[in-house]
Amino acid sequence: MTEAPGRPQVVRPRLTAGKSVLLTVPMMLLTAMLLAGGPALPTDPLLLTSVAVTWVLLNVVFFRMLSTGRVFAYRSALFVTLAVAFVITFSTALLSTRGSLALSDSDIVQGKTPFCHLVIPFVIVPGIFTRTIIFPGTLVGTFASIGSMIVLWLGATLALGRAWCSWICFYGGLDEGFSKLGKRPRIATVPRWLTHLPWAVLIAVVLLSAVSLSPVYCEWLCPFKAVTEAPAITNALVIFQTVLFVTLFVALVVVLPVLLKRRAQCGLFCPFAAFQSLANRVTAFDVRIDRERCTDCGLCVRTCPTFSLTEDSVRAGRTLITCTMCGRCVDVCPSGAARYHVKGTGINASANAARTLFLFPAFVFMSAIGGGMISTAIWRLLRLATTGSMF
């Protein structure tokens, strides 16, 4: 790999091409099973094309992660693609089944609202006290049912901790996509106290949701209502809510990420992100800094997308609890000091082994959640190009 003049040579653990191919083969089989969704391939040529393109994309990305050692660059490209695909897939699905993106009172009463992981922290306390879920969804058996989303979240939490936020969350890619625009940050530093804001939002919304028995975050604060579904505008209050959603989206998901070149929504506001940080205590993986290699250049601290590294944490050889294992520090560290790590093992244990052990479950989860969304989005776009309609 040729580095730009003046840039330090990046030392990055990577696998040989042969080993990378060998490890990609099982991923090829797994992703084929996930995308096919059964023993028979789709007969619709457009659908078959979109599934094939998605399969190739997923496996090329996985292979490149292994063979180049660059996790962030490839993950990020796929993560952003996933988020865009989600918006296309979700919106078109609602339009074709419901005829509108607007959420009506009728949809709410009949439990037709897809459940989303962002609500999980807020349904726990009411769930314990009242044994009911304070969300107008369906418990089981439907698209994005409450039960299925909670099971997915539990599985991801046990296996991956807060890696959810950089490998699975279909909203995070929007934030990340905008944070990649522009060459350098217009706002270089963020006051440390601001990075604690998600915890404050989490506590406030958990309490308010428990008292009101309603999903306060969804009703008032979720920026992603602006690009998915939002209440039908029927009165002044809903107009106010809609303005709030759009403002939050523009500020937190578009403008601030562009100015900071960091994930502002995920790192400075999202209460689910704060909640999911606790899952880093459960998972077997983390990211560590090898103090013997670290030169204290501060590059990882300045570029961490979710503000999960500080000078102090680097000196301690660790990331903060909010680390999403996105791989940014691993990619940029010029001395190869930042690395994926299996808890309980020494920092000098094989970096390749730890990275591969992490990449497999993380990538399978990402493919299982995102593969279908990406292939459906490609199919919709192909339909638009060939028939003039996405439906």
Place this chain on the structure above:
Amino acid sequence: MNRVSAVLGYLLAALALPIVLATFVGLGQWERGLVAVTGLRVSPWFTGGDVVATAAHGRYETRVHEPVFQALIGERDDGFVQVTVAPADSLPPVVREEVDYDLDGKPDFVLTLDTAAAEAEVEPLDERVGPVRGVVRLDDGIAVRVNLAKTGR
């Protein structure tokens, strides 16, 4: 000790992939199991609560749901009762019905529903009954929610 923790670490790390696969392979069973074990339901503030009484009127029927006063602990002072008329294609232009929501054998309010306009009026016969909270068209019927107070107003 270090060797033991390293082995345990790698063991847990290796378990991550089976956990992920099991999550997806058994998703349907896991979600049904989760709901069965926890006994969770969707909050009646959204669903309108369980149906406690049904009155047949030939081509359509009226369903009275349990009053909703649910709070985090105990009950709230104010709530509502939902009355659903269905099926939608068999409803008369106007539904007028005496509703006994507390099932004490005495009507508590008279509900008048214009099914074409989906507009409703309530004539309280009990001091706990308030005005109409909302009228919502369902896939197969119309739901009317009427405000209630736990005790007399």
